[in-house]
Amino acid sequence: xxxxxxxxxxxxxxxxxxxxxxxxxxxxxxxxxxxxxxxxxxxxxxxxxxxxxxxxxxxxxxxxxxxxxxxxxxxxxxxxxxxxxxxxxxxxxxxxxxxxxxxxxxxxxxxxxxxxxxxxxxxxxxxxxxxxxxxxxxxxxxxxxxxxxxxxxxxxxxxxxxxxxxxxxxxxxxxxxxxxxxxxxxxxxxxxxxxxxxxxxxxxxxxxxxxxxxxxxxxxxxxxxxxxxxxxxxxxxxxxxxxxxxxxxxxxxxxxxxxxxxxxxxxxxxxxxxxxxxxxxxxxxxxxxxxxxxxxxxxxxxxxxxxxxxxxxxxxxxxxxxxxxxxxxxxxxxxxxxxxxxxxxxxxxxxxxxxxxxxxxxxxxxxxxxxxxxxxxxxxxxxxxxxxxxxxxxxxxxxxxxxxxxxxxxxxxxxxxxxxxxxxxxxxxxxxxxxxxxxxxxxxxxx
Numbered sequence: 001x002x003x004x005x006x007x008x009x010x011x012x013x014x015x016x017x018x019x020x021x022x023x024x025x026x027x028x029x030x031x032x033x034x035x036x037x038x039x040x041x042x043x044x045x046x047x048x049x050x051x052x053x054x055x056x057x058x059x060x061x062x063x064x065x066x067x068x069x070x071x072x073x074x075x076x077x078x079x080x081x082x083x084x085x086x087x088x089x090x091x092x093x094x095x096x097x098x099x100x101x102x103x104x105x106x107x108x109x110x111x112x113x114x115x116x117x118x119x120x121x122x123x124x125x126x127x128x129x130x131x132x133x134x135x136x137x138x139x140x141x142x143x144x145x146x147x148x149x150x151x152x153x154x155x156x157x158x159x160x161x162x163x164x165x166x167x168x169x170x171x172x173x174x175x176x177x178x179x180x181x182x183x184x185x186x187x188x189x190x191x192x193x194x195x196x197x198x199x200x201x202x203x204x205x206x207x208x209x210x211x212x213x214x215x216x217x218x219x220x221x222x223x224x225x226x227x228x229x230x231x232x233x234x235x236x237x238x239x240x241x242x243x244x245x246x247x248x249x250x251x252x253x254x255x256x257x258x259x260x261x262x263x264x265x266x267x268x269x270x271x272x273x274x275x276x277x278x279x280x281x282x283x284x285x286x287x288x289x290x291x292x293x294x295x296x297x298x299x300x301x302x303x304x305x306x307x308x309x310x311x312x313x314x315x316x317x318x319x320x321x322x323x324x325x326x327x328x329x330x331x332x333x334x335x336x337x338x339x340x341x342x343x344x345x346x347x348x349x350x351x352x353x354x355x356x357x358x359x360x361x362x363x364x365x366x367x368x369x370x371x372x373x374x375x376x377x378x379x380x381x382x383x384x385x386x387x388x389x390x391x392x393x394x395x396x397x398x399x400x401x402x403x404x405x406x407x408x409x410x411x412x413x414x415x416x417x418x419x420x421x422x423x424x425x426x427x428x429x430x431x432x433x434x435x436x437x438x439x440x441x442x443x444x445x446x447x
Contacts, residue, residue: 092133
């Protein structure tokens with residue numbers, strides 16, 4: 001088992017910068033903006049032979065009684081409960097605050113191994129300027145600079161020392177290709193975090209009735225019927241004109257990156273809002289990325305029969321380009337319709353990684369041409385000779401022949417339907433590429 005290090009502290013002391021430094025990544029959003037991180041954020045780190053898990057948390061207010069700050073405090077308390085050691089970050093330049101005392105009191109009561117870290121300490125005399133932090137009663141103060149990387153190696157050694165870790169087994173293989181990465185995407189406040197919390201059976205993510213609660217793409221490990229998943233709760237995507245804060249711009253990038261790196265994307269729609277332009281934009285991006293996709297309409301219990309008919313018609317017209325995707329009507333809050341979602345997710349993943357043999361593809365192609373030939377373009381009629389698979393996730397079929405640049409989009413859709421039916425490609429985009437053979441003697445006719 002990897003040891004777990006939780007990073008806690010008041011807002012804007014550099015917790016996410018330290019997280020990125022410890023994990024050697026840029027997974028956590030960093031900006032000069034208080035209250036940016038809101039959920040627990042997990043990452044893997046390694047120093048020498050030892051690997052560890054780091055948890056980044058939001059600004060901690062132990063005594064918060066209501067609102068989003070209470071939800072953030074619950075997230076931090078759960079992170080501390082999961083951790084083997086707590087790294088308490090304070091701001092060396094701002095000095096001790098009343099909130100630092102509150103957090104220190106909370107950590108002392110828990111009795112867990114705790115390391116007090118003074119961040120932003122580059123160029124400081126540690127004996128004089130850090131003396132005031134000893135009044136927090138947590139022992140030695142360790143100066144670091146997360147932004148510049150000073151003192152980070154010593155910090156990891158100090159944090160792991162109380163755990164007396166055995167030497168890890170070198171034969172362990174941490175890479176596992178059987179894990180399905182599932183990104184839950186959609187507009188703000190459609191119920192993405194609520195759905196993941198319902199699956200997990202705990203309040204793992206901040207679910208709050210306020211658009212934009214999730215600002216990062218949060219990854220959560222999950223297992224169901226022996227199949228392991230990584231659930232990615234993405235920040236809600238808004239139209240570019242609606243993205244005012246710089247933080248939200250970062251979150252949009254994180255969401256798009258999460259979609260691109262996912263094996264399957266669950267596109268969540270809001271039944272009470274209908275299909276908006278933004279839903280169509282997100283769906284279009286998923287299609288461009290070539291991700292396998294499953295459609296789910298949340299809050300289905302909150303609309304009447306007439307609204308349901310309008311919504312179904314709207315999906316058929318506005319999201320017509322996702323006809324290949326399975327569609328489910330669910331209620332995340334009431335746990336309705338969630339079971340069939342998993343079979344569609346597994347089916348979409350299987351289709352995206354389908355292997356198609358060249359003889360079968362060529363046979364299907366020639367049968368399709370016999371049934372309906374492509375249209376003649378001037379003097380030439382496109383002639384298709386054979387087909388083979390050119391890639392997976394998404395599946396790519398490459399067709400070779402002559403004058404294929406004249407093949408119409410309608411005929412490509414006809415071929416796509418044939419291939420989809422034969423290989424049961426439900427839930428994944430399918431790309432068809434045409435490779436035309438050129439006559440090497442064509443240019444020599446002039447001479």
